[in-house]
Amino acid sequence: MAKSRQSVKTSTKSEETPISEVWLEYKKTGTEELRNRLMEHYLPLVKYNAERIYAKLPDEVELDDLMSAGIFGLMDAIDAFDLNRGVKFETYCATRIRGAILDELRSMDWVPRLVRSRSSQVEQARRSLQMELGRKPTDEExxxxxxxxxxxxxxxxxxxGAVGVVSLSRKWYETDSNKDVREIDVLKDAKQVNPFKAVQKRDLKELITKGLSRAERLIVILYYYEEMTMKEIGVTLDLSESRVSQMHSSILARLKAQLQHRGEDLQQEAV
Incomplete structure (x- = not known):
């Protein structure tokens, strides 16, 4: 009985330990108990990301399935996280959680052919009306x-919008440590689902980043669209902060040269 009381006391003291100390101890010992405590602490992040994706999906998809996949992503993030990189774990793990959820959606292959067909019909109708009317068509039209x-x-x-979510799980880039970075990891979540604006946003990004390598495209999008710091981008791509800065400067120089060249071509065509 005395042993039982001692166990409870130890557990209570453990629960009061700051999460930063739990991280330090876990990285030293790697015990399952500490890992579980980290899992419990960050579980709300899984729920948050799962619900954001779930809101864009048809009713056929179960939230519990997304939660389960996200938990595996959180586990991987905890094991792979480097305390010495100077980046918040919340920022780091979001990519892993969303990636795991989208991998699960891809494996389920739940998007029916009819959904893909009808979403394509909507886009075709919108473009056709815009050409006929000379303006953006209304929903009623x-x-x-x-x-x-x-x-x-x-x-x-x-x-x-759900079809768009699945397409965002396409792998864009694989880092030196074999970590996959997928398209959804570099797009900002929208508060409201608008597949038409998503298409326009993607087209703009493709225009800006045309001719760049995958790593260079990611740097541009993460820095200017996601407003991440050079250090955070380095963590995401497994590159040093100085290397990211160097690549960024090189990208800007090439983009400037390309824009000047295109401007000269347009002037010649006008003549």
Missing amino acids: ICAKLGVDKDEYEKIRKDA
Whole structure:
């Protein structure tokens, strides 16, 4: 009985230990008990990311499935995290959690062919109307073009956003330590689902980063779109901060030269 009371007392003291000390001890010992405590502490991050992705998906997908996949991503992040890199774990693990969730969605292959087809029809109708009207069409005009009511149109838009989520799981870049960086990891989450704006945003990024390597594209997008620091980008890509800065300067010089060259071409064509 005395042994039981001692165990409870030890557990209570352990729970009061600052999370920074738990990290230090875990990296020294690697015990399962400390790992579980870290898992419990950061579990809300899994729920947060799972719910953000779940909100963009059709009803057929279960939130619990996304949570389970995200937990595995959190486990990998805890094991791989380097305390000496000077980056918050919350920032570091978001990539792993979202990547694990999207990998699960890809393996499930839940997006039906009809959803892909109808989302494509919506985009075609929007572009066709914009050319005919000379302006951005309203939702009502798109509904009339497709021959569907407003409720059905909203469902198609939601499912179209889900198709976009799955496409974002495409691998963009593999770091020197074999860590995959996927497209969703470099795109900012939107508070509201708007597949049309997502397409426009992606097209703009492709225009700006055309001709760059995958690593260079990531640096541009992470720095200017995600507003990450050079140090945080280095952690994400497994590069030193100085190397990221060097590549960034080189990218800017080449982009400036390309823009000047294109400007000269346009002037010649105008003549």
